[in-house]
Amino acid sequence: MITYDRLFIGGSWVEPSDRELLDIVSPHDRSVIGRAAQAAPADVDRAVAAARASFDAGSWRLTPPAERIAVLRRFNALREENAEKAARLLARENGSAGWFTSAGQAGLSRQANAYLKAAEDFGWEETLVPSDPASTTRSVVRREAVGVVAAVIPWNSPYSSATSKIIPALLAGNSVVLKVSPENSLTMGFLAELLERVGLPEGVISVLPADRETSEYLVSHKDVDKIAFTGSTGAGRRIAAIAGEQLKRVSLELGGKSAVIILPDADVGKAVAGLKFGSLLNNGESCIAQTRILAPREKYEEVVTALKELVESLKVGDPDDPDTFIGPMIRPDQQERVRDYIQVGIDEGARLVTGGPGIPEGLEKGNYVTPTVFADVDNSMRIAREEVFGPVLVIIAYDDTDDAVRIANDSEYGLSGGVWSSDETHALQVARRIRTGTITVNGASIAFDGPFGGFKASGIGREYGTVGLGAYTEYKTITV
Structure with missing residues (x-):
């Protein structure tokens, strides 16, 4: 049994x-x-006092960017060395299937490397050429650290969420308090052990x-300068209210109910095979899961x-089993929430294609649900509008491309989505x-060099790459 009886502070x-x-x-x-x-x-x-003192003293923020990059590069290498242990621990703690936690560790390297490259090319200080040739002044524009960052992350993908915040925040010279979910106390305790070894002040x-x-x-907290949050839209609204009242900088990566459009010319077999990962990754407990499948009427029953x-071919079971694709929900209350949504879909009149509210046979001791697909779904139904956060997919018919776009956009969310077609x-x-x-187009992976974030109720601000790094800086103009 793993025990962390102390807290990692400062x-x-x-x-x-x-x-x-x-x-x-x-x-x-x-x-x-x-x-x-x-x-x-x-x-x-x-923790905040320690962060405030370190920031005000300049022990990290005044370190040259090249030296900060070197420290974070060491951290990324250390994390890569311990990737297998981290993946196994997360599978046990979160219930995420081993294939997902292992693949996620590789994704973390790509994510971190994109930030490191962005930091190497970043315009930390630039001198502007005056627009007026007769001007006798020049402007020096600096990108400086925001201050003390409160980074708050959810339980469903803690390593990814932590990386998307602490790497750019530290590269920019900020001090960080990372708040993690109780469910992830072990995996994030292990992360703290790695951070302890890299030589941060x-x-x-x-x-x-x-x-x-x-x-x-x-x-x-009055001494927090920026909030970086990933989580539910409801919690995001509360945090935005706090940030607005206190005029804190804030970035929010929130929920989603993403649509994937299978166009009439798409290869249905390839599209559906791609949805195995696009729609059902991490047991369906993913904000970017493409859970609304929009199919043309002429190919509807084929889809x-x-x-x-x-879905019926995917093994549900022990996350440690290498053949498992879908593991349990994180907690009993989340299990019941997903099962309740499945019952809502039945009550709303959707056609139950496979699955249902029952618990898979032989898995009654855990937080398991049966992966479920609904057909004949109207976009006004709750199962098409609300984020279920489990392995529940809905298939919605559309008439033509304009109709598909209309349905896809008819949502309070706007985080992710997909299009499948033989014509790029x-x-x-x-x-x-x-x-x-x-x-994504035809199941492409998310690129970590480009900005990631949501429209509408899916958030404010962007993460990843140069844009994500810039979110942890303030502009300063010095006129000489």
Whole structure:
């Protein structure tokens, strides 16, 4: 059993203000796999004070960018060395299938490397050429660190969410308090161990597992300059209100109900095979999952049949089993939430193609749900409008391309999406019309050099690459 009885504050492991440890429970069989200390407001005060002191002293922010890049490059290499251990631990703690946690570690390297390249090419300080040739002044434009960053991340993909925030924040010279979910106390404790080894100055980084109330205390703290949040749209609205009241800088990566359009000329077999990853990654507990499948009426039943066969072929079970594609939900309440949504779909009159609210046979001890597909779904139904956050897919028929675009855009969300077509030019034309922050064509992977984030209720701001790095800086103009 893994135990973290101390908290990582300011680069050191210290006694928590509350000595009671939280049991970390396996989603697979609900056995206790570890115990960990949880942060309280008093611990937040210590972490923020350490971050404030380090930032004001300039121990990290005044370090030349090249040296900061070197430290973060060492951290990325250290994380790569420990990728297998991290993947196994996350699978046990989160219930994510081993294939997903292993693939995710490779993705972290791409994500971090994109930030490191952006930092090498970043315009940290530039002298502008005056627009007026007769001008006797010049302007020096600097990109400086924002200050103390409260980075708040969810449980579903903690390594990715942490990387998308702490890497650019630290590259820019900020001090960071990373607030992680209690469910991820073990994996994020391991992350803290790696951070301890890379040589950051005292006070620059803290990693605090804590509940929602303590999280709100952190983002409301007077000495926090920027909030970087990934999580639900409801929580994002609350954080935006706090940030607005206190005039804090804020970036929000929130929920989604993404649509994928299978165009009439698409190869249905290839498209549905791609949805295995685009729609069902991480047990469906993914904000970017393409859970609304838009199919042309002339190929509707072909898509329904192919998707039914795909979903029924996927093994549900122990995340440690290499043949498992879909594992359990993170907690019993999340399991019940997904099962309730499946019942809602039945009650709304959608056609149950496969699955249902029952628990898979032989997996009753864990937080399992049966992967489910609904057909004959109207976009006004709750299962088509609300984020289920589980392996539940809906298939919606459309008449023509304009109708498909209309349905795809008829959502309060706009985080991700997809288009499948044998004509790439046409697919790009359709993709440009979708109101969403990221959209893939023919199952392409998300590129970490480009900005990632949401339209509408899916968030504010962008992460990844140069744009994501810039979100952790302030402009300063010095006129000489």
